Amino acid sequence: MSFTNNSKNKVALIDCNSFYVSCERLFNPKIQSMPVVVLSNNDGCVISRSTEAKKIGIKMGEPYFKVKELVKKNNVQIFSSNYALYGDLSRRVMKVLKGFSDKIEIYSIDEAFIDLTHIKDSQIEEYGKKIRERVLKWTGIPTSVGISSTKTLSKVANHIAKKDKTGVMYLKKNIDSVLKNFDIADIWGVGKQLSKLYKKNGINNALELKNISNTWVKKSTNVLGAKTVMELRGIPCIDLETEDTKRKSCCVSRSFGKKVESLEKLRESITTHCLNAAEKIRIDKQTTRAITVFIRTSPFDRNRKYYSNSITIELPVSSNNSFELVKTAIKGLEKIYKYGYFYQKAGIILSKLKESSEKEFNLLTPILENKSKTLMKAIDFTNAKYGRNAISIAQAGIKNDWKMRREHSSRIDTASFDLLPKINV
């Protein structure tokens, strides 16, 4: 069987190289050519590695204690994750990418799909190079650019671009020979379960999956499985989720560094999460209509009883007012909190989000809205200028000793004046 690719569609996947490591290196020239590793929350596992760290044999996702020997022996530089820094740099990268196409899907903190159908075939590779150069020049973050006719193929192209010196790969010709050497488990959307099923049926690489019979794939997998096959054939089936299809919910949650028992401490944590989420949706000019609060103990703690609960509260009117959201979230927390448990995680989800311009009125709206809008603007402005949580509310607590363990943090926050990197010349 053979499939010809007639699609005029062009989509690029831009992926930041070892993103968290690159962020740490940006303000620390000394570690430029040293092996560097970033750890997950509470310094648990390896989540980002420099090329040098990969070469030493440090694996992705490995628990920190398991690699401590290697780290010592090779003088590997260790960093706790610093999401304030990564989030800020991610926003800068995405802003640069928006200059290249109106149609962009921010897929994760360090990846975005952009539509490049408007660029001619003959110019596409140059264009890819331009994207890389500008992102590097304006933000300092190195990227790889994979381009092809579907999202799934652009992911494949990106894998290859990562290994190529130019950092850009336009996958149009000789697709089959590339797919033949591409492991089934590395295909976008093919998870562990699915790749097991494929391998059991003798499908080991992307080319074999591309050439599978439609009947078999429809019978043996789900809709997404069939879509992946079509996309490998160059037929676009998975649309770009652009800003117009903006996020419908916003979740903020964290695991506690030290387990938390008291309602008071949970209140502080939920308040902080709620303030962060409220700020996020205000930045996106959105309001929320429903708040979910959830708490749980550790499912792996065999010595203690497990408890997990959540509650969703609908607001009478859509809002992005911090005080109103916090008040509602705390009410929810008090309903689901149970004394005598050691909580490991707490969080909130704001859902039923919509544009704040889509007005919704009740009798009190005009008076309350203007007042709160001015106040929220003042808070966001101050926090942007003087650092996160410069203005907060008393309920968020002053000490915050429930916060994460971050023993190796670079303590840099490009959104906070006090934590700006210092450079000695």
Ligand SMILES: [Mg+2]
């Ligand atoms: Mg990446």
